[in-house]
Amino acid sequence: MTGLWTAIRGPAGALLAALLLGFLVVLAVSDDPLLSYRQLLFASFASGANFALYLNRAMPLILIGLGVALSFRAGLFNVGGEGQLYAGAIACAAVGIGLPHLPAPLLPLAAVIASALAGAAWAWWPGALKLWLGVDEVVTTLMGNFVALLATNFLVTGVLRDPAAYGATSRLLPASSWLPAIPGLPNATIGLPVAVLLAVLGWVVLFRTVWGAGLRAAGSNLRFAEAVGIRARRDVLSAMALSGALAGLAGGLYVLGIGHRFEQNFSPGFGLMALTVALLARLHPLGLIATSLIFALLLNGAAYMQIATDVPRSLVDVLTGLLVLLMTVEPGRRFRRAVTS
Amino acid sequence: MQPRLQLRDIGKRFGATVAIERIDLTVAVASVHAVCGENGAGKSTLMNILAGVHLPDRGEIVIDGARVAIPDPAAARRLGIGMVHQHFTLVPSMTVAENTFLGRQPRRFGLLTDVAAMRVRAAALNERYGFGLDVRAPVATLSVGQRQRAEILKALALDSPRILILDEPTAVLTPREADELLRVVRTLRDGGTSVLFITHKLREAIAVSDNVTVIRDGRSILHRPTAGASEAEIAVAMVGRDVVPPQRGAPPVLTTRGGLSLHDVTVTAPGGRRRLDSITLSVRPGEILGIAGVDGNGQSELAEAVAGLLPVQAGRIMLDGRDVTRASARARRDRGLGFIPEDRLDRGLSPGLPVAENLALSLYRAARLARFGVVSLRARDRFARDLLRRFDIRGGGAGVPAGTLSGGNMQKIVVARELARRPKLLLVAQPTRGIDIGAGEFVHRQLLDAAGRDCAILLISSELSEVLSLADRIGVLFGGRLVGVVDRAAATEARIGAMMSTGRPA
Ligand SMILES: Nc1ncnc2c1ncn2[C@@H]1O[C@H](COP(=O)(O)OP(=O)(O)OP(=O)(O)O)[C@@H](O)[C@H]1O
Ligand SMILES: [Mg+2]
16 A cells, blocks of 8 residues: 555656646636646546547557557657557558458457558568667657658558548448447447456556566566577567557557548547657556546546636646646656666 | 875765774775675765765764865766776777766767767776776777776876775776776876775785775775785674685585586587587586686676577487577576576566565475465565575565665575575586675585585686686686586696686696
């Protein structure tokens, strides 16, 4: 119990402090600061529709964040969640549109698998380049984001484009591929419960399996892991692919459950935010569920705040920045301990 | 005369661990003060307090008569205190000069690093202490001995070095490098610096110091002038009992086949230089083959090649009757290989992971700590606690990060894990590096016991005394070649020493 408290008191304190500082900002710019904050924090619970939207926004954060946690724990810094998300979404849309005659249970299944595979592939090559040639994976995964974004733009304005639609979106996927909703919440897809389940599973794999123990060892000291006979490189590369698969899956679930088509630039920056979410949770899969729900709340609430008051939604970026800043206070202290032994 | 440094009633705990119970220490001006004590006694912690890395919970520090506070490393530097840490702290990709002034570079226009001035000042220091370093060379290209000197250069790059702390500076040095270092220490002392010298090699402590303090369980329990002190006296004070180094008995009767054999094993560096040159040797079950030699003559490559971590270009490696030349490290371990690497922080453990995970890693299957790939935390922690007890590993329980343990206790983690595998072949490199004599005696006994259980042991060590007291046969590595293998009965320190320095059988 005290262990849990020491684990969360840092992030919880940072979060509270960021909200307080953010309030000072709102005080300075807004005529009605209280209303702004009320919208930001509570509008997501005002109606079933708002709540559903909120849950939908949390899903990609959890899945991409889980991927981030996995890859970082394995010692590779996959910052390409955004690109892998797009790769998964476009693959899902392509399968859905390309194989409309597949029977009902098979079509979404095939689409989901395609999205995971596409995301995995998009994370695999930077991992392989890193392990074989020493190419910095931060650079390659980051570049991969741009390539994926532009390539999907190209596809969605070309072959996959819905000629009847106004914007650059793909044709609608057959309804037989759509995900069911959470019972009682018609607009919330089952994407979120799936993501939560996977996060719990991710925790088990990382902290309760032999494979996870080897992976974390490889991530913290690759040469040590090799010396004790862990197939470290192979495991790390698998983790990288898995990390991409989770982001790709987020894209797939988004298309099947929320958009029902691929929309150009559909992500409001889930990839980057998931990075913050995962780091805030100290790369812990269970903590990540909580931080994702908090961030999705801010992300969603900001939209209502912008509508109802004079505070722009970019306040979220201010809050995110503050949080990152406040969270980095801790590692400095840790460094001093590391030098001592 | 007023002492240079007085520590009075210092106390320090980390959470529940008491690192320093109560320590008093007085160091004279221009003297070398040896600090000895078991692993985890609190030596490094005490020195880190002086260097501003840790804050003491209690007590006072008096330097040249003035009471001081040392809240951070910068404050320590301003007071003229330099420290060389137990483990290397240099940045490998930076040059010696850059490392020397890391974080306090001379500035031009208050902003840009004045590279020229930095080089000149580093070169001047290097000149003054006669270190013979190339200050423009990246640290990655230096030998271990040179790195150690670069560390000292960094510690001395103060305006007025009053106190220099050396935390086990000779642990990784060759005998010649160590002698060289002792010479430097004496020069510094004659120049007026007070040197605090931590070592587990009591011979060195006696050779170089003017005074000695022994610390046990976080208390200073013996202060005396070094003149007239014996190794045995210090050892008894440290450990609290007589230390009897175990000796290998009569050579075993070798009946069974198996063990390890190498035939013409050659390892070539990318440039084409031979790191190992046609090594042929064999170790039978129950036998201990010692490999002596000055560090850097192929020891690391030999260990890595046998462990399966370095590909060999020619030759054959047989393990327990099977050709494993191309087998992975994992496959070799599955065939009964245990490996205690030379550098615990490099290949031996992961400092960030808890002790229990470091102990259990690679043993989950063999020790039945997991079922269908799922770890049983109960079984794992029980297993870890059992090893901690059996190997007397101190410094917190199974749950603390391994990196917070003292250097010697980290080494014991590696030894414990590898012996717990009950290996058929134990590959051991520098097993007692940085561990105290009591623990060293313990590790030696463990190795002898393992040999008694028919384990074949390949013992690579640059401590000649270690090889001489444990091995049945002794080979010498010189320039990547194995020069002669001598039976212990015929091996004397002089003879092996001659082989080590000439590279010819004697
Ligand atoms: N940062 C830390 N956090 C928790 N415990 C620590 C930390 N640093 C040291 N300790 C504990 O304090 C005790 C003293 O450790 P210290 O490193 O001072 O020993 P030492 O005398 O230098 O031993 P060695 O000869 O093995 O280097 C040990 O029990 C160690 O586990
Ligand atoms: Mg120490």
